[in-house]
Amino acid sequence: MKILVFVKQVPDTDDVKLDPKTGNIMREGVASKLNPLDANAVEAAIQLKEKYGATVCAISMGPPQAEEVLKKALALGCDEAYLLSDRAFGGADTLATSYTLAMAAKKIGGYDLLLFGRHAVDGDTAQTGPATAAQLGIPQITLASSIDVQDGYVICDRVLEDSVQKVRAKLPALVTVTAEINQPRYPKPINIMKALKKPRFVWNAEDLGADKTRTGIPGSPSSTKEVLEPPKRNADTKYFSGSGEEIAAQIADMLHDEHLI
Amino acid sequence: MAKSDYKGIWVFAEQQNGKLNGTVLELLAKSQELKEHTGEEISAVLLGKNVSHLADTLFAYGADKVILVENGALENYSARPYEAALTQVAEKYKPSIILYGATSLGRDLAPRLMVSLNTGLTADAIDLGFDKDEVFYQTTPAYGGSILAHIVILEARPQMATVRPMMFEPIEPRVGAKGEIITETVTVEADPDYEVLETAPKQDTGDSIEGAQVVVAGGRGIKEESDLTALKELAELLGGKLAASRPLVDNGWLPHEKQIGQSGAAIKPKYIFNIAISGSVQYQVGMQNSGCIISINHTKGAPIFDISHYGAVADYRSVVPALVEEIKRRKA
Missing domain, CATH: 3.40.50.1220 (TPP-binding domain)
Structure with a gap:
């Protein structure tokens, strides 16, 4: 079985600075990390590998420094890493990103299962997974809270607004996972060392045979036109002050007046 | 095809088991404001099997037209048949806007339409409108929520967005309102590679924050x-x-x-x-x-x-x- 797991490097903070001129996110000087839900996707891939045997390829689109999250994926047990890096990929919306990721999947070839985190904590669109499935014309299971593979099918539980489903999709298929699916492991120091010897590839647009009108900014129908401050609402806040006990007593008085206690 | 040839505001009329999702009425309400601006008609696009009885509700809550697509393959939601059916009617009628509720179903389906129609899709918008340049925008919180962004789809059509539930109040129903039902036939087959094996109501753990006082x-x-x-x-x-x-x-x-x-x-x-x-x-x-x-x-x-x-x-x-x-x- 060949599993492709897609990972994204995201800022390690919500306190991101914007370039005042372009409105774009300023990545310089901001620490970054593996998108938390992608860690769940990697863990799911490794568990399937441990159970049934598999080759697990980790794929990330991003600037050269995004290789850090791929190194982590390798240290966690992935077998190969692919960094999709090209200036022509920059500024991509989810349509252009899904096109680029699908081109990489096609070039790697022979895949059975594609795994994504449900969403990335920076963009939070949850669109790239299903869009990549559409690019490849394969079925998808979104919001998976469990995963297993049996007889050429991937079987997952899905937790929806007011129901839970058990669904199956014939391989090859794409699955997006939620945080409930597993508890990601930590890489062992010895595996961090070993990871450096595993195969790592860097592919640009030409390597992928990608049409540059479909990647990056030219391939992105949507864009940010304006950024603005959220409207301030003045709630006329009444403040409690003093020591912890004094504040607690004032809150308790308020709750008493409201007949809550 | 010039973008000015795309006309009409579409609301994806999400239904399951013959019951409309609440977001549909919210989107129809917001569409009234968009219509005031553009003068374009509001169509609810209703996919399923034996769902025509929902048309009256859609008219009452603001739809001018209902595009009804009934097919056995659409009885229960599945991404690829729904993608195929909706793509066919969207390519035929060329709406300028398609709105989906940002529900688990809407967020499963809409990205596939983004690809099949080769257009933009804004995720989980909290507001919609037209700016001073007459450009249709979708508002989303960005970068940890310290700012709001206006996302636009300048050239590609239709302009699509999933919209967060509970952002708009449905209009007062217009009792007895009628509109045109357009019945469309699509070529679509059930997906042999995707199957819902079991559906169960969510276990109420008694710990739900929804409804807590x-x-x-x-x-x-x-x-x-x-x-x-x-x-x-x-x-x-x-x-x-x-x-x-x-x-x-x-x-x-x-x-x-x-x-x-x-x-x-x-x-x-x-x-x-x-x-x-x-x-x-x-x-x-x-x-x-x-x-x-x-x-x-x-x-x-x-x-x-x-x-x-x-x-x-x-x-x-x-x-x-x-x-x-x-x-x-x-x-x-």
């Missing part, structure tokens, strides 16, 4: 998982539930069903305590309609205080355990 929510400033015990105790003393903003769910301290905000639940309890929550826009959209908002945060300028009725600039560790003791003492 009192909610005590912890956020990024909570230093240790064990500190949540005091928050939970406070919630229980007040007959309420423990909840969280996203960081505590991302780091695995609480399950996703406890999450308030843009990618979690939208709630309106009578009382909400925000403990060590700064109050990003994403968080606020999930709780801003609460009856009484009480916030404890050690940062004086935290945005949460802007929407709070009561506030305390303090370390929650000095306040919450003391409050638990104080309430116990008064109850004794």
